[in-house]
Amino acid sequence: MKVAVVDWGPYFVLILVGFLPNEVWRFVGLVTARGLDEDSQLVIWSRTVATALLAGVIAKLILFSSGELAGFPLGVRLGAALCALAGYFTVKRSVFAGVLAGEAALLLGDLVFGH
Amino acid sequence: MSASRTFSSSAAAYFAGVRSALLSVYVLVLAGTYIGMGALTHDVGLSAAWLALSTLLVWAAPAQLIMITGFGAGGTLFEVALAVTLSATRLFPMVVALLPLLRGPATRLRDMLLPTHFTSISMWVESLRLLPNVEREYRLPFCNGLSSGYMGTAVVFGFVGYYLAAGLPPLLAGVLLFLTPLSFFLSTVNNARLLVDRLALVLGLLLGPMLAYWQVQLDLMWTGIIGGTLAYAVHRVREVVQ
Numbered sequence: 001m002k003v004a005v006v007d008w009g010p011y012f013v014l015i016l017v018g019f020l021p022n023e024v025w026r027f028v029g030l031v032t033a034r035g036l037d038e039d040s041q042l043v044i045w046s047r048t049v050a051t052a053l054l055a056g057v058i059a060k061l062i063l064f065s066s067g068e069l070a071g072f073p074l075g076v077r078l079g080a081a082l083c084a085l086a087g088y089f090t091v092k093r094s095v096f097a098g099v100l101a102g103e104a105a106l107l108l109g110d111l112v113f114g115h
Numbered sequence: 116m117s118a119s120r121t122f123s124s125s126a127a128a129y130f131a132g133v134r135s136a137l138l139s140v141y142v143l144v145l146a147g148t149y150i151g152m153g154a155l156t157h158d159v160g161l162s163a164a165w166l167a168l169s170t171l172l173v174w175a176a177p178a179q180l181i182m183i184t185g186f187g188a189g190g191t192l193f194e195v196a197l198a199v200t201l202s203a204t205r206l207f208p209m210v211v212a213l214l215p216l217l218r219g220p221a222t223r224l225r226d227m228l229l230p231t232h233f234t235s236i237s238m239w240v241e242s243l244r245l246l247p248n249v250e251r252e253y254r255l256p257f258c259n260g261l262s263s264g265y266m267g268t269a270v271v272f273g274f275v276g277y278y279l280a281a282g283l284p285p286l287l288a289g290v291l292l293f294l295t296p297l298s299f300f301l302s303t304v305n306n307a308r309l310l311v312d313r314l315a316l317v318l319g320l321l322l323g324p325m326l327a328y329w330q331v332q333l334d335l336m337w338t339g340i341i342g343g344t345l346a347y348a349v350h351r352v353r354e355v356v357q
Contacts, residue, residue: 008192010165017192018182019172021200023232029210030231034224038215041351046208047243048315048346053205053339054236054303055316056323060335061296063324067151068288080293081300088301096140098301099294106293110286 076109121250128253132260135245136268141237144298145265146272147291148176152183153276154283159187163277170269174235177202204336208343209239216242217258219251226255233262240302311350318342 008016036043062081063074080102087101088094122128136142149170156166161183173179178199185195210231217230241261246254283291307313319342326334 010161010186011168013186013192013195014165014169014172014182017185017196017199018169018178021196022173022175022178022203022206024200025203025206026210026231026234029207029234030214030224030227032207033211033214033227036211036215037218038212040215043212043215044311044350045343045347046211048311048350049339049343050205050208050212050239051303051307051312051315052319052322052342052346053208053335054240054299055319056326056335056338056342058296058300058303059320059323060327062300064327065292067292068285069292071285072289072293077293081297084297084301085304088304093305095298095301095305099140099143099297102297102301103290103293106290107286110289 071114072106072110073114076106076113079109080105119250120248120253122253122257125253125256128249128256129260129263132257132262133264134260135241135257136261136264139241140298140302141241141265142268144237144294145268146275147294149269149272150276150279150283150291151288152176152179153273153278154280155180155183155187156273157277157280159183161186163274166273166277167270170266170273174232174266174269175203175206176235201333201336205236205339206234208339209236210234213239213242216246217254219254221252222255230255230258230262233259233266235262235265236299237265238262240299240306244302244306310353311346314349315343315346318345 033043062077065072065077069077083105084098084102086098088098090101091097120131122131153163153166156163166179166183169179169182173182181198181202182195185198213230213234214227217227238258238261242258245261246258249257303316307316319338322338322342323335326337331337
């Protein structure tokens with residue numbers, strides 16, 4: 001039987017298909033982390049898995065963009081990400097400066113090559 | 116070793132956390148993300164209060180996006196719940212890596228409930244960067260302050276986006292959308308000072324798009340498991356050799 005989301009009250013849906021299936025992983029993490037210290041092998045492995053997963057998300061957001069960002073050419077998005085990295089290292093490892101450099105490059109690149 | 120930050124009370128540590136949150140680049144990221152989410156919530160016909168509650172309870176942009184588009188596209192309860200839980204698997208390794216940093220000699224399990232619920236990408240990245248420099252007994256309130264700052268920002272800008280809804284020009288919308296990958300990218304680079312973390316970062320950047328291009332099912336989960344385990348294996352081998 002197919003039950004459409006729209007047939008149910010929005011707050012009921014929020015708890016049942018939003019909060020519970022999302023929160024369960026946090027709870028499993030809480031139980032798993034009991035008694036582990038930050039140098040334990042499981043914790044280091046968890047950190048590398050989370051880091052690689054996050055890196056995958058980042059690369060996908062830049063390469064396979066959605067929404068209005070998809071309107072910017074791929075080369076411009078990639079170039080802007082590299083400019084952000086250059087800005088970050090140039091200005092004493094500042095994330096803020098890097099983000100500014102990347103956004104400026106995105107707009108400039110779009111002006112020259114895009115839309 | 117750099118000097119550890121200490122505080123006069125837990126409340127002082129909490130507010131220092133809030134301050135750190137509001138001064139970080141993630142305020143812009145969350146503002147951008149939740150302006151978009153607010154506009155989308157408006158477009159599918161849900162209320163602004165619903166969005167605020169979902170931010171407080173779910174506190175994960177991908178899961179919230181899946182739910183909201185589920186209303187819009189008319190997905191089934193099962194489909195939406197499955198997509199949400201798959202997107203949430205990333206929270207598991209994050210919680211495992213974070214909680215040991217927060218634990219002090221007198222920490223009880225119930226003290227961990229709030230930071231467990233608060234765990235999300237922005238909070239995780241900033242906690243891993245800032246907490247090692249905070250005196251251990253003040254890490255918990257500091258982290259709760261940091262998280263409250265981020266969550267508050269998200270709730271406020273969800274309302275802004277909801278009432279702004281229609282009128283975002285495409286160029287501005289594109290710039291807002293680009294904030295998320297850019298800032299997470301640079302923060303992860305910034306946090307990856309050890310070889311094991313750098314390796315995980317580079318492997319994830321390569322594997323993510325490759326697996327997505329080959330249309331592998333659950334591509335992000337495999338990116339995490341394969342990339343993370345490879346990086347960890349190299350780290351282990353080096354440790355054993357030395």
